[in-house]
Amino acid sequence: xxxxxxxxxxxxxxxxxxxxxxxxxxxxxxxxxxxxxxxxxxxxxxxxxxxxxxxxxxxxxxxxxxxxxxxxxxxxxxxxxxxxxxxxxxxxxxxxxxxxxxxxxxxxxxxxxxxxxxxxxxxxxxxxxxxxxxxxxxxxxxxxxxxxxxxxxxxxxxxxxxxxxxxxxxxxxxxxxxxxxxxxxxxxxxxxxxxxxxxxxxxxxxxxxxxxxxxxxxxxxxxxxxxxxxxxxxxxxxxxxxxxxxxxxxxxxxxxxxxxxxxxxxxxxxxxxxxxxxxxxxxxxxxxxxxxxxxxxxxxxxxxxxxxxxxxxxxxxxxxxxxxxxxxxxxxxxxxxxxxxxxxxxxxxxxxxxx
Amino acid sequence: xxxxxxxxxxxxxxxxxxxxxxxxxxxxxxxxxxxxxxxxxxxxxxxxxxxxxxxxxxxxxxxxxxxxxxxxxxxxxxxxxxxxxxxxxxxxxxxxxxxxxxxxxxxxxxxxxxxxxxxxxxxxxxxxxxxxxxxxxxxxxxxxxxxxxxxxxxxxxxxxxxxxxxxxxxxxxxxxxxxxxxxxxxxxxxxxxxxxxxxxxxxxxxxxxxxxxxxxxxxxxxxxxxxxxxxxxxxxxxxxxxxxxxxxxxxxxxxxxxxxxxxxxxxxxxxxxxxxxxxxxxxxxxxxxxxxxxxxxxxxxxxxxxxxxxxxxxxxxxxxxxxxxxxxxxxxxxxxxxxxxxxxxxxxxxxxxxx
Numbered sequence: 001x002x003x004x005x006x007x008x009x010x011x012x013x014x015x016x017x018x019x020x021x022x023x024x025x026x027x028x029x030x031x032x033x034x035x036x037x038x039x040x041x042x043x044x045x046x047x048x049x050x051x052x053x054x055x056x057x058x059x060x061x062x063x064x065x066x067x068x069x070x071x072x073x074x075x076x077x078x079x080x081x082x083x084x085x086x087x088x089x090x091x092x093x094x095x096x097x098x099x100x101x102x103x104x105x106x107x108x109x110x111x112x113x114x115x116x117x118x119x120x121x122x123x124x125x126x127x128x129x130x131x132x133x134x135x136x137x138x139x140x141x142x143x144x145x146x147x148x149x150x151x152x153x154x155x156x157x158x159x160x161x162x163x164x165x166x167x168x169x170x171x172x173x174x175x176x177x178x179x180x181x182x183x184x185x186x187x188x189x190x191x192x193x194x195x196x197x198x199x200x201x202x203x204x205x206x207x208x209x210x211x212x213x214x215x216x217x218x219x220x221x222x223x224x225x226x227x228x229x230x231x232x233x234x235x236x237x238x239x240x241x242x243x244x245x246x247x248x249x250x251x252x253x254x255x256x257x258x259x260x261x262x263x264x265x266x267x268x269x270x271x272x273x274x275x276x277x278x279x280x281x282x283x284x285x286x287x288x289x290x291x292x293x294x295x296x297x298x299x300x301x302x303x304x305x306x307x308x309x310x311x312x313x314x315x316x317x318x319x320x321x322x323x324x325x326x327x328x329x330x331x332x333x334x335x336x337x338x339x340x341x342x343x344x345x346x347x348x349x350x351x352x353x354x355x
Numbered sequence: 356x357x358x359x360x361x362x363x364x365x366x367x368x369x370x371x372x373x374x375x376x377x378x379x380x381x382x383x384x385x386x387x388x389x390x391x392x393x394x395x396x397x398x399x400x401x402x403x404x405x406x407x408x409x410x411x412x413x414x415x416x417x418x419x420x421x422x423x424x425x426x427x428x429x430x431x432x433x434x435x436x437x438x439x440x441x442x443x444x445x446x447x448x449x450x451x452x453x454x455x456x457x458x459x460x461x462x463x464x465x466x467x468x469x470x471x472x473x474x475x476x477x478x479x480x481x482x483x484x485x486x487x488x489x490x491x492x493x494x495x496x497x498x499x500x501x502x503x504x505x506x507x508x509x510x511x512x513x514x515x516x517x518x519x520x521x522x523x524x525x526x527x528x529x530x531x532x533x534x535x536x537x538x539x540x541x542x543x544x545x546x547x548x549x550x551x552x553x554x555x556x557x558x559x560x561x562x563x564x565x566x567x568x569x570x571x572x573x574x575x576x577x578x579x580x581x582x583x584x585x586x587x588x589x590x591x592x593x594x595x596x597x598x599x600x601x602x603x604x605x606x607x608x609x610x611x612x613x614x615x616x617x618x619x620x621x622x623x624x625x626x627x628x629x630x631x632x633x634x635x636x637x638x639x640x641x642x643x644x645x646x647x648x649x650x651x652x653x654x655x656x657x658x659x660x661x662x663x664x665x666x667x668x669x670x671x672x673x674x675x676x677x678x679x680x681x682x683x684x685x686x687x688x689x690x691x692x693x694x695x696x697x698x699x700x701x702x703x704x705x706x707x708x709x710x
Contacts, residue, residue: 043398043561044423061425062666065441068399070416086420086441089668090704126666150704155664206398309510311417311481313444349445349505349704 003028015107017188024277025190035236048198054102060131062088064095069206075329076336080207082343085314089126090347091119092222096192101127103191112184115172117268118147120186125156138172146350165271187219188276196222200229209239210341214321217247218270220281227284245290248324257294266300269317299323315346358383370462372543379632380545390591403553409457415486417443419450424561430684431691435562437698440669444481445702446474447577451547456482458546467539470527472623473502475541480511493527501705520626542574543631551577555584564594565696569676572602573625575636582639600645603679611647621655624672654678670701
């Protein structure tokens with residue numbers, strides 16, 4: 001069922017974005033007694049199919065991967081870089097899109113609207129067409145040229161909006177309402193988080209329980225997905241407590257951290273000032289004793305260079321988590337012998353010309 | 356041990372490119388009685404570590420992925436697209452580079468020379484530096500700007516050569532000999548094929564035995580790796596016979612097919628006219644009843660568009676295999692109810708501006 005995170009109201013498991021009270025929804029299902037028993041033999045995201053709210057009959061192609069993990073010593077911490085940028089369209093968003101598109105197909109919805117800073121639009125463009133779904137994609141004019149070119153080549157129905165990320169968001173909603181089309185916003189979509197939660201299942205299988213999870217936070221789709229995945233592992237008795245969650249934001253676009261006057265130019269993937277799931281993210285920080293870190297462009301650029309020179313070809317937004325790790329090691333928040341999970345979220349191959 | 360494919364001479368398992376007779380080498384090891392018994396719990400290429408000539412102590416980062424497989428009906432054939440472009444640097448070459456770099460580290464070799472049309476150079480640049488190896492990379496001047504930019508950002512020691520692919524090859528050899536450096540050519544390197552053979556192990560686990568394997572052939576590192584992997588599965592009793600191998604080449608650069616006067620502009624990854632392992636590839640075609648197909652730019656462009664519109668964001672060289680499948684279905688070589696494995700070799704994100 002769908003449960004409102006604000007008023008607790010319950011809905012049947014249909015395609016629905018928000019509660020009538022305006023609150024965001026999460027999917028709640030009875031979990032199997034043992035995680036290990038329900039894993040399939042698939043060597044891709046379908047390994048966790050029994051823990052997802054989709055049936056076998058509507059799964060779209062391509063199928064998201066199980067992403068590898070690189071284990072590195074960074075300042076004394078055992079750091080696990082999870083290469084989420086190796087998903088089919090070059091970002092973790094494919095996990096969420098895949099579950100969302102499966103649900104749309106199941107319900108026979110064939111025309112939808114989404115707004116995105118680029119990666120979510122590319123992801124939906126890639127999965128929708130093969131699934132017989134027409135997707136109207138609203139992106140900011142300042143989206144990098146590389147990403148716009150990719151969207152065109154994917155045959156996307158593009159709507160380029162001259163305005164900031166929140167303006168694009170409002171335009172998409174206006175268009176969907178004016179044309180009676182389904183708005184599928186990954187910012188609030190409960191099915192999207194069901195996809196991103198699988199990154200936690202994989203990480204658990206690959207490295208066990210980390211002490212810290214450091215994730216970039218714009219709308220929070222990965223942050224909350226990881227939290228939901230680890231929470232379900234706890235419910236299934238695989239772990240006793242959650243890792244400490246660290247939310248990383250970009251200078252000038254903070255929603256959890258204090259707002260800085262200097263706007264980041266590099267971290268386009270998390271330039272979101274009013275994420276609808278803000279209260280849920282605050283609750284995760286409180287529940288796990290976590291914290292928020294805001295990083296600026298000089299720190300991001302340094303972390304990005306460090307990653308590339310070790311073979312991790314990510315986009316600038318992905319480097320924010322390393323910048324945050326360095327900062328929290330310096331401040332003493334993260335002790336030197338910790339085990340830290342750093343998801344690297346997006347491919348740097350899309351934005352080569354933008355650096 | 357290393358065994359010469361020409362004269363049969365044997366060498367101990369050290370880093371060595373070719374036989375004293377000039378022949379190419381393959382690694383031969385005693386195989387375990389059962390493939391399934393030696394699989395590790397890793398959800399990445401290390402799953403097959405016990406079947407590789409490398410020890411646990413020298414494995415480089417990042418670690419190559421288990422790539423997902425998409426199952427599509429194409430002209431009646433059950434087609435399995437294996438998404439090799441989702442490796443850390445965007446091409447299947449990472450499998451080979453990873454094993455090769457592990458062996459170089461084991462032997463304490465810290466400065467090497469390689470020539471490449473782009474992807475192999477990007478792969479080595481990404482893996483070498485973190486492993487403490489300085490890699491001199493020789494690439495053609497006509498390499499796409501996107502790939503050159505990536506090489507620079509990886510901190511590569513670049514040598515750009517104004518000439519065709521074979522000229523670049525000769526220049527790299529001359530430089531390595533003149534400076535007494537180890538030349539590691541993936542074209543002949545026996546350790547490289549040990550990495551690419553894992554794609555066959557994965558495919559077997561993911562889809563069983565296909566009737567046909569259609570692979571692009573320039574130097575043949577994937578083609579021969581797939582053949583070696585399936586051959587080892589046969590030796591271990593998992594399959595009774597090999598799939599039929601189809602070699603796909605680009606117009607104007609044929610080595611197995613008859614040479615066409617029209618030179619492909621799109622398939623830069625396989626623009627290799629004199630591959631050193633040519634006789635071995637001929638033997639694979641003969642052994643499996645296979646064939647060679649040469650495709651031109653208009654067919655490649657059509658296949659590329661088809662793939663992108665279904666969410667498979669590959670480079671033009673990768674689309675050659677689909678063009679070949681269409682051709683062989685038309686000619687009747689591949690019956691409509693066949694099971695076909697199509698590895699998609701390289702990411703289209705690197706070459707966006709080149710199309």
